[in-house]
Amino acid sequence: MKNMLKVFISYILILSFISALMVDAIAVDRGMDMSEDYEIPYVSDEVEYEEGQVIVTFKDSVKKSKVRDIADDANLDIADSFVNDDMNIALVSSDALSTNDIMEEMASLKEVAYVEPNYRFKKASITNDTLSGYQWHLKDEISADADIDYSASIPASVRDKNVPVVVVADTGVDCTHEDLKDVMYTKDQYNTTSKTIKTASDSDGHGTMIAGIIAATINNNKGVSGIAKAKILPVSCVGSDGYSTTTDIISAIQYALDKRNNGVNVCAINLSLTGDVDSSYDVQMGSLNSIIALAGEAGIITVCAAGNEKVDTDKTRYFPGGLDNPYIINVGASTRDNKPASFSNYGMESVDVFAPGTDIMSTFSEEDYLPEVSHEVSYYSFEDLVEKPAASSDAHTSSSDASSDASSDSSIRIYTNSTDSSVSIDRNVSYGNSKQLNSSLRWDVKADDGKNYYISIPFDVKEDINKDLYTGFRFKIIDHNNEAGTPYVRSKFVAYIYKRETLSRNAGDDTDKYLINSVGDSRDNYMISNNDYWDRYAMELNEEGKGTLTAGRYYLVLRMYNAPKSDYSVYIDDFGVGSNLIKYTDSMGTSFSSPVVAGEVALLRGLMPSASAAEIRARVIGGVDVNPSYFGKCSSGGKVNILKALGSNIGPSISSVTI
Numbered sequence: 340m341k342n343m344l345k346v347f348i349s350y351i352l353i354l355s356f357i358s359a360l361m362v363d364a365i366a367v368d369r370g371m372d373m374s375e376d377y378e379i380p381y382v383s384d385e386v387e388y389e390e391g392q393v394i395v396t397f398k399d400s401v402k403k404s405k406v407r408d409i410a411d412d413a414n415l416d417i418a419d420s421f422v423n424d425d426m427n428i429a430l431v432s433s434d435a436l437s438t439n440d441i442m443e444e445m446a447s448l449k450e451v452a453y454v455e456p457n458y459r460f461k462k463a464s465i466t467n468d469t470l471s472g473y474q475w476h477l478k479d480e481i482s483a484d485a486d487i488d489y490s491a492s493i494p495a496s497v498r499d500k501n502v503p504v505v506v507v508a509d510t511g512v513d514c515t516h517e518d519l520k521d522v523m524y525t526k527d528q529y530n531t532t533s534k535t536i537k538t539a540s541d542s543d544g545h546g547t548m549i550a551g552i553i554a555a556t557i558n559n560n561k562g563v564s565g566i567a568k569a570k571i572l573p574v575s576c577v578g579s580d581g582y583s584t585t586t587d588i589i590s591a592i593q594y595a596l597d598k599r600n601n602g603v604n605v606c607a608i609n610l611s612l613t614g615d616v617d618s619s620y621d622v623q624m625g626s627l628n629s630i631i632a633l634a635g636e637a638g639i640i641t642v643c644a645a646g647n648e649k650v651d652t653d654k655t656r657y658f659p660g661g662l663d664n665p666y667i668i669n670v671g672a673s674t675r676d677n678k679p680a681s682f683s684n685y686g687m688e689s690v691d692v693f694a695p696g697t698d699i700m701s702t703f704s705e706e707d708y709l710p711e712v713s714h715e716v717s718y719y720s721f722e723d724l725v726e727k728p729a730a731s732s733d734a735h736t737s738s739s740d741a742s743s744d745a746s747s748d749s750s751i752r753i754y755t756n757s758t759d760s761s762v763s764i765d766r767n768v769s770y771g772n773s774k775q776l777n778s779s780l781r782w783d784v785k786a787d788d789g790k791n792y793y794i795s796i797p798f799d800v801k802e803d804i805n806k807d808l809y810t811g812f813r814f815k816i817i818d819h820n821n822e823a824g825t826p827y828v829r830s831k832f833v834a835y836i837y838k839r840e841t842l843s844r845n846a847g848d849d850t851d852k853y854l855i856n857s858v859g860d861s862r863d864n865y866m867i868s869n870n871d872y873w874d875r876y877a878m879e880l881n882e883e884g885k886g887t888l889t890a891g892r893y894y895l896v897l898r899m900y901n902a903p904k905s906d907y908s909v910y911i912d913d914f915g916v917g918s919n920l921i922k923y924t925d926s927m928g929t930s931f932s933s934p935v936v937a938g939e940v941a942l943l944r945g946l947m948p949s950a951s952a953a954e955i956r957a958r959v960i961g962g963v964d965v966n967p968s969y970f971g972k973c974s975s976g977g978k979v980n981i982l983k984a985l986g987s988n989i990g991p992s993i994s995s996v997t998i
Contacts, residue, residue: 387614388456389584391434392418393441394626397427401450413444419586421593421630428626430457430586453625458658460583460612473711473925474563475675476695476935484964485677487566487695487935488982494557494568497945503606504570504598505553505941507934508591509546512573513704514539516547516922518555518562524570524603531576531583531590539573543581544704546573548926549609551702552934553941562923563700566938566981568945572598572605583612588659589630592641596634605639606944606955609937611930613646613657613684628662635666640952642937644929645671645684652686661689666952668940668959672696672932673978678968680871683929685972691960693969693978696932697872703924708809708877710915716808717798718915721764722778753780756793760784765910780911784899791900795837796914803889810836811877812895812914819906832909834858834876835896838888855880855893872927873912880916939981946985958984 397406410417410431419430433441442454477489504524513519514526528539541547550573555565574594576587592608599605616624631641643660645652652661660669672683673693679685680697710718753762765781784792816832836855858878882888895914899907936959943955950958962984963977970976 387459387582388438389459390438391436391441392430392432392457393438393445394455394457394585395429395431395445396452396454396626396629397429397450398452399427401427403427405450409448409450413441413448415441415445419590421589421626428589428629455585455624455626456616458585458614458616458624460577460585460588460614460659473700476699477564477566484966485673485675485695485978487939487978488980489566493981493985494566494942494945497568497942501604501945501948502568502570503604503941503944504572505567505937506572506574506591506595506598506605506608507546507550507553508574508576508588508595508608508610508612509549510543510577511541511546511575512539512550512571513541513544513547513702513922514573516551516702516704518559518702519547519550519571521556521559522550522554522565522569522571524572528573528575529591529594531574531587531594532578534590541573541704542579543577544924545577545611545930546575547704548699548701548924548931549611549934549937551923552699552931553609553938555702562921563702566935567941569606569938569941572603577612585624585627588612589627592627592630592634592639595639596630596637599634599637599639604944604948606952607640607642607937607940608634609642609934610659611644611933613644613660613929615655615657624658624662627659628664631659631662631664631666635664635952638952639666640940640956641667642933642940643667643669644933645669645686645690647672647682647928647930648684649682650684652684652689654686656689657684661686666956668692668936668956670694670929670933670936671973672927672929673969674871676871677964677966677978679972680927682871682927683932687971687974690973692936692963692973692975694932694935695978696929696935697927698925699927699931699935700923700925701931703922706920706922707924708811708917708920709923710811710813710877710917711913712921713809713917713919714915715918716800716804716916718917719780719796719798719913720778721780721912754795755782756791757784759786760792760794762794782897782909782911784902784907784909786899786902786905786907788904789901791898792902793896793898795897796895796911798893798895798914798916800888800890800893800916804887806887806918808880808888808916808918809877809920810880810895810914810916811875813873813875813912815873815910817908817910819908821905831898831900833898833900834878835898836878836880837894837896838882838891839894855882855888873910936979939979939984942981943984962986 406429407417415431415433417429418432421428431441438456445451445454476486478486511528514523523539526539527536529536550571551563551565553565554567554569554571555563557564557568574591576591577583588610595605595608634641645660646657648657660667669689669691671685671690671693672680673695674680674697679693683696684690755762761783763781764778766778782794786792835857837853838855839853856878858876880888939959940955943958944950959979960975962980963975964980965977969978
């Protein structure tokens with residue numbers, strides 16, 4: 340079984356951790372020369388890497404033609420190489436030798452500067468959902484201090500000749516999307532594994548979300564708004580297994596650098612990838628660090644995601660954002676409450692800034708159902724709902740106990756199956772990306788180990804509907820006895836749709852013939868407990884043998900079971916039934932914080948075309964909203980703010996960089 344370094348591609352812009360203080364020179368350590376007292380590196384089984392592969396950086400004195408001879412003498416194949424006037428790097432491999440055996444042999448050669456495993460990186464996003472009025476991270480009318488002070492008039496002032504290009508190195512980008520087709524630098528996409536160029540596509544959706552956050556078309560009366568007036572250059576560096584490698588990332592950066600050197604106005608690379616590496620030896624990803632430095636010297640900033648592991652990365656480094664490099668911006672995730680997200684990595688030295696990373700709306704490569712957008716059949720926002728007393732333990736009583744209109748915010752009765760649970764309207768909840776204020780349905784449960792708990796919410800379909808219908812709702816679950824601990828609750832949370840005039844007390848036990856559909860059973864056996872973000876369930880509605888839905892009373896039944904003993908609150912919002920699917924969604928994670936910063940970098944470059952990468956980076960890090968919530972969590976002590984980055988009071992800039 341492969342020893343693999345798990346690096347979660349959190350689609351997180353990981354920017355370098357160096358602060359925006361004035362320095363005369365900043366050195367990038369490209370690695371250590373091997374010497375007699377140098378301890379030969381040995382990679383542990385606790386990290387993920389490509390077995391049988393080693394990245395070798397040769398000394399500058401070694402002629403390029405000599406590299407293959409050295410590999411042949413060691414009975415190694417050259418799987419890939421990155422050789423030019425500034426770099427002399429090769430990926431060597433063997434079917435017979437282990438990674439550690441190859442590192443030991445190559446490290447003993449006088450021609451070798453340093454060796455390292457070919458680490459693996461994985462996507463590190465967390466959730467999904469959607470549109471312009473829902474993009475709280477740009478301009479939030481409810482929590483003004485949490486957004487980035489965006490105005491569409493700012494990118495509108497960028498001249499066409501100065502429009503920058505951002506490389507999205509990820510799962511690919513859907514170049515046909517209505518909100519992206521006009522901002523693609525090219526409809527072609529470079530693949531770092533096959534070394535081929537094909538029409539851009541994205542079977543995962545992660546890269547498409549990142550592209551939309553950065554540069555979705557502004558003021559086209561469609562979908563969402565990007566941050567920058569910029570072009571997207573897609574690079575596919577994540578395999579079908581969800582992993583990228585060190586050499587994939589090097590290849591992506593080399594591609595961007597080649598474009599820059601050939602006249603393309605590339606200003607930034609977004610790397611929403613993250614993972615840990617073996618820290619038992621001194622050389623830390625020197626090959627990747629070197630090419631990031633070369634790209635920075637050419638004017639390209641590498642924006643990285645800090646990661647979603649909830650750890651102090653000053654103590655446990657996550658890469659590539661944790662590299663000591665003055666051309667990286669490492670980005671943590673902030674919430675609508677203007678504080679670090681509970682899942683976000685942090686570090687006074689290793690993280691530069693925070694940026695919004697919960698419930699971020701963007702473009703998506705597949706169609707999705709968003710109840711707040713499409714709900715012509717039924718919809719509850721719970722804003723105007725009139726509370727009624729909680730039902731008795733008989734629960735799920737007949738529909739006559741409910742209001743006559745169960746399809747709008749009026750007065751409905753919501754039923755529970757236990758005296759240990761109750762429902763109410765909580766008018767003090769900040770809901771994700773919603774335009775609404777702060778009301779949600781709250782279901783409180785005092786759970787005993789292993790017991791089942793239900794609530795049912797009635798809704799009416801007033802006439803037969805002969806077209807495809809979908810239903811969905813948003814929710815978040817809080818474990819009040821574990822709010823500061825692990826976010827995972829070992830339990831199940833399942834949603835069912837039933838059609839029946841009367842539901843039994845234990846809905847689901849004897850009502851399968853009335854079941855229309857369900858969602859949640861196929862998920863991993865846990866719920867996520869958090870205060871930061873909302874999850875979402877969606878499913879198709881079709882009565883078996885009837886094509887679509889017939890008129891009548893239906894119930895949304897929510898079931899919590901196998902929950903550990905504790906006090907829980909389940910918040911429900913935006914429950915709807917409708918027919919329209921759209922190619923937009925929302926998600927959370929540092930993967931989606933990093934493109935916020937990449938978009939800011941592109942916006943600044945478009946407005947300041949002569950500024951160096953060091954100057955742009957200094958503006959981003961120096962132009963933050965300083966807030967005590969971020970003190971000790973990042974070097975800047977704040978969350979990014981576009982207006983402040985554009986202003987003059989941003990702190991000193993880096994005057995020069997020496998590699």
